[in-house]
Amino acid sequence: MDVSIRMVGLASTFFWILLVAFFASAAYSVKDLRLNFEKPQLRLTQEGYAVLSIPINIENGGFYNLGEFNLTTKVADLNGTKITEGSTLIPLIKKGAKIVAFHNLTFSVDVLLEKGSHYLFNDSSFAVAALISVKLAEVIPVQVSSNFSVAWGAPFYNFHLGRPTFEPLNFTHLRIAVPISFENHAPIDVNGEISLYMYNSEGKLVGQGESAIVAPQGALYTSSIVFYVQMLEITEEGFFEVYLSTPFLSYGPLVFPYG
């Protein structure tokens, strides 16, 4: 009986040491786990989707492999309406491994604009809910979640038309120049076209002009759209309609009265 009791005691001690050593080393390994999010990159697909790609650097310097690393993000507008969500799963990160993974968030710009052109002309922010889950030593599940907001830079921030100038071209026609300006606060360059339609007070189209836009990221864009109209059709009051067209979005009309 004494021997069996002693053996039970020995087995118990041995397994306790194993358990505590494993748990302590797994917890200590967290110290050597590095997770860095690099600067996001925005690219456009041919189908009219914008893909926000966030590079993630993972360095597992711990004693054990990491299992089922999963990053899930949900992006919503300030009203809480879901815009997009994305998930990245890495089944196994071996010990000592350095991995670069890309977390992609795909969203349709058109759908975004349907929900509010506010984002086109005004800086704002999005609510992001991020959840990271991983199995330490492939056994201990750990979840980290956080809610934060991400600033949104409007591609046509402070878009406005200046005071149009009228110059007589000949006895029948006028040359009209309409200054336009905006700031590109978006994280991408804005290249595209602006179309401007001029209507008189009776709602009749009297002239139209177009201009190419080349607005690098963070730049102030100023230009003028020049077009010609018949003098007789011009009234003291009327309005302009502006259409914006870029590879990833088409928006319009924006109405600006004149006179």
Next chain:
Amino acid sequence: MKFTFQHRFFRMGRWCFLMVEEDKNTRSLARELAFKAVKALLKSFVFYMLYLFVWSFFAQFESYVPGLRQTAENFVVVYLSLGVFGDIFSDTVFQCLFNVARALFVMGYLILSVKNGVFNLTYMGVALTVDLRFFLMAAVLLSLLGLAKAMLQAINYVNEKAELPFNL
């Protein structure tokens, strides 16, 4: 008269003999107790050193988990106390009682401190959830093994005591 004197002398001698025997027993008991106490202290010291070593792995979480060190130290103090009492009262039925108490304490403390095995913590807007159910399950199983050992010890002790008159 002579008989009475002899009888008294004999009784006195016997009393002296008993006194010497009792003194010897007391000294032997004290020596045994001192030995057990030293043994218990040494074991506790080694265990505490081990605790300090293991704690060094968890020290990095101390600033994130409020009360972690206090919880661990409370556990160690009670565990060591029960161990010391068990060692001092070794070879008695109380040792079995203290061993059972220690095994039950380990189980109870783990279950109470880790609750359902899912540990939640919020730090600077980041919510952390650690699922310790695997660890808890293994620890409870090992505690049950410790409890089984303590029960076997108690049965063995009672068994040995029961066999004693027949051996005489």
